[in-house]
Amino acid sequence: MTISIIGVGLLGGSFALSVREKYPKMRFIGVDASPVNGQLALAKGIVDEVMPLPEAIAQSTLVIMATPVNIIISLLPTVLDHLPPGATVLDLGSTKETICAVADAHPKRAQFVAAHPMAGTENSGPGAAFRELLPGKNLIICAREKSLPDSVTMAESLFRDIGMKLFYMTPQEHDLHLAYVSHLSHISAFALGLTVLEKEKDQQTIFDMASTGFSSTVRLAKSSPQMWAPIFDQNRTNVSDALTAYIEFLQQFKQVIDNQDVATSLEFMQRANVIRRVLDGIEKR
Structure with a gap:
């Protein structure tokens, strides 16, 4: 399984480190606007390689969007456009109503899962990522009925495997x-x-x-x-x-x-x- 992380910062990096501990053979690709962040993510073992967005998505089973929420909104249609059949895109944004509205307008909406890990620190960037951030914390999944069952099951399995507790809400809630x-x-x-x-x-x-x-x-x-x-x-x-x-x-x-x-x-x-x-x-x- 190949996972691309768009935004290899605190959340995206911590997710990758936690999953790597559970599944050491899983492949991670980093996508980041900052070359420095990309190199740091490589050096820290968060990702195996860094690629441009279209190339990374084309090779991915799962795409994690872990950027600020305004960038999620601007990139989500492009990510869905490039998403291969059978792949899933998952966002980790701290707001959900606007992001879900953008996804709802796309023909590949069913391949999208809206999620929010209730975890974080005051620090940012790949240097702040650590594998203990997410285990034991809550994860909220929104509007799961609009996502493909296989996409939801994949997301649920990964988050449960790293020790997160799952909750479900509407984007408005x-x-x-x-x-x-x-x-x-x-x-x-x-x-x-x-x-x-x-x-x-x-x-x-x-x-x-x-x-x-x-x-x-x-x-x-x-x-x-x-x-x-x-x-x-x-x-x-x-x-x-x-x-x-x-x-x-x-x-x-x-x-x-x-x-x-x-x-x-x-x-x-x-x-x-x-x-x-x-x-x-x-x-x-």
Whole structure:
């Protein structure tokens, strides 16, 4: 079996490394706009060779699209155009409604599987890839009824074989839920980073005073803007709704602090502490 990885970065590279551990004889071809990334993927053993897009697709049983979501949208019709009969293309994008709409308009829609691994770090590029990223994490497959059964089975088997837990949603459900549990947290980190940088002009002071709490909260602000700006744009309606709800709670917190209303502040935080039980329950699944 030959798998092409379009975008040999964190997700695509980590997927390849995990599958390689399970199936050492599987062949991987890298496709990347950056020659440096291609060479690094070769050196790190993520791929066996690097090829131009049409040549790689022509030789592939499975094509993995692991680029930023705006590039997935622009490349998906071309990938489907070149896709051989019996082959499958799978995307790993963090939004799904727009990507699925592009796929729906193509005559080879059934050869496409929409997937999203719920895993990542604030780092990017093939140098950030590691085989432990995906095992044990959740994978969402969207609109599987529109994909060929053989294509879905192949995708499910590979992800289960590397230890992922599978869930199924519509593209609309996916984008709604991700706006709250993923996209909002990244915006919060970016906004916190901007706030601190604006107020603390002396960056050495930030470094000296930063606690582990600050570091963990603002960690996501180190994420790739090239990846996240298109995500916010494609999911802008849901993200805007999530931001509205979040800003309302921030305004309420500000009000109780301004009013020295310690009882209400305490009550807010006690309500928020319920998230610990929710997250602990998810981790035990």
